[in-house]
Amino acid sequence: MDAALVVGGTRFVGRHLVEHLLDHDYHVTLFNRGTHEDPFASHERVDHVQGDRSVKTDLQAAAMTVDYDAVFDVVAYHPEEVATATDVFADAEAYVYVSSGAAYGDEVVPKREDETGLEPCTPDQATDDSAATYGARKAAGDRAVFEAAAQGVRAMSVRPCVVYGPHDYTERTDYWLARVREHDRVLVPGDGTNVWHRVYAPDVAEAMRLVAERGDAGEAYNVGDRRLTTLREYVDLAADAMGTDVEVVTAGERELAAGGLAPTGFPLYRSYPHVMSTAKLARLGWESTPLSSAMLATADDHRESDRDGSEVGPDRSDEERVLGVLDTL
Structure with a gap:
């Protein structure tokens, strides 16, 4: 062909x-x-x-x-x-x-x-x-x-x-890239171990x-990526790609409610794991790109764009209220 x-x-x-x-x-x-x-x-x-x-x-x-x-x-x-x-x-x-x-x-x-x-x-x-x-x-x-x-x-x-990846108009990953770029504390829903x-x-x-x-x-x-990541690991990858050092702060449903938030309001959160076998495709000779390389290219495109994911995730002010509640516990 x-x-x-x-x-x-x-x-x-x-x-x-x-x-x-x-x-x-x-x-x-x-x-x-x-x-x-x-x-x-x-x-x-x-x-x-x-x-x-x-x-x-x-x-x-x-x-x-x-x-x-x-x-x-x-x-x-x-x-x-x-x-x-x-x-x-x-x-x-x-x-x-x-x-x-x-x-x-x-x-x-x-x-x-x-x-x-x-x-x-x-x-x-x-x-x-x-x-x-x-x-x-x-x-x-x-x-x-x-x-x-x-x-x-x-x-x-x-x-x-x-x-x-680059040119992603959904801005789901841009939300996390913007968070790790702009803030030293990043709020992640649940315990950070959910997998999508x-x-x-x-x-x-x-x-x-x-x-x-x-x-x-x-x-x-x-x-699908041959190596899966939890949401927390994905945020860590984003921080590494953006060259920042962030503290990941996790929050359950009750803590999130203090800011009027819910876990499902965050991009790439899913309560039940969504995992697909890729063995069938691999038998055709397909391999996935190493995660660090993939995220670096995604981050480079993010820097050059005006995407920040602000329309697909919580407002930072609501997150700050949750972080404030967590600091008092």
């Missing part, structure tokens, strides 16, 4: 995918609406086709005019979009759908592709756009991939957990390419 059609490709995971494909000598065509700034606008090995992925005729026009071996579907958020894409691009050597670890419905540790149950998805959920139905819609997209593979399409799915599996964005990009080149039709592949 040396030609790829990327549906999306200009923001976060898609941007890393395009960079990775170019590094591996692919010619890339981007298919999107053109509503976001295009970092590849003048790249000689990147072509651009404007269209709406929810409009079948736009996809069909791209299929007829673009030279592609593999199709990477980064921005499919509804199962009907996946079903349409696998039909339109049925002749591709590979169709890779970006699903999510949120597709899993069973709370077990670890979650395995061929054992752990997926979220159900009702017809109403399938057309919804809210965060509450995200996992259900991604799971239904996985089932559309499996159905297409049963009809002879070489369609596959990758399931990343929480993604971090994360993955470095460039590693997701590599996983997508390897699945396209080596994966089996009708299979899903989990993507």
Whole structure:
């Protein structure tokens, strides 16, 4: 394979995918609406086709005019979009759908592709756009991939957990990077040992390419850092990457309530561990980036951006009230 059609490709995971494909000598065509700034606008090995992925005729026009071996579907958020894409691009050597670890419905540790149950998805959920139905819609997209593979399409799915890295517009990691940059005491919910599996964005990009080149039709592949970290360890990594020395202060639900806070109000907190097995992907030759290197690159991008995560986590004034209560205990 040396030609790829990327549906999306200009923001976060898609941007890393395009960079990775170019590094591996692919010619890339981007298919999107053109509503976001295009970092590849003048790249000689990147072509651009404007269209709406929810409009079948736009996809069909791209299929007829673009030279592609593999199709990477980064921005499919509804199962009907996946079903349409696998039909339109049925002749591709590979169709890779970006699903999510949120597709899993069973709370077990670890979650395995061929054992752990997926979220159900009702017809109403399938057309919804809210965060509450995200996992259900991604799971239904996985089932559309499996159905297409049963009809002879070489369609596959990758399931990343929480993604971090440069260009992360969710700002979940930026919140912690800003905290360790600006304060010498950082409040962490719970006892700091909660685990929510994360993955470095460039590693997701590599996983997508390897699945396209080596994966089996009708299979899903989990993507996550091979070494997991607790939230406290993640904050320590952030401090090391930012070159700061901070005191991590943990607080339970009762202490947090003193500031009107709850553990779930903090980015990357999850009460029950979310851990996904990555053994299946590793068998394709995939490896994850060392955590310190991944966080250093993430921190460098954070410094150059104006992101601070202030919209996705508690106000510092509320945290200060909690810290004050803890100091009196």
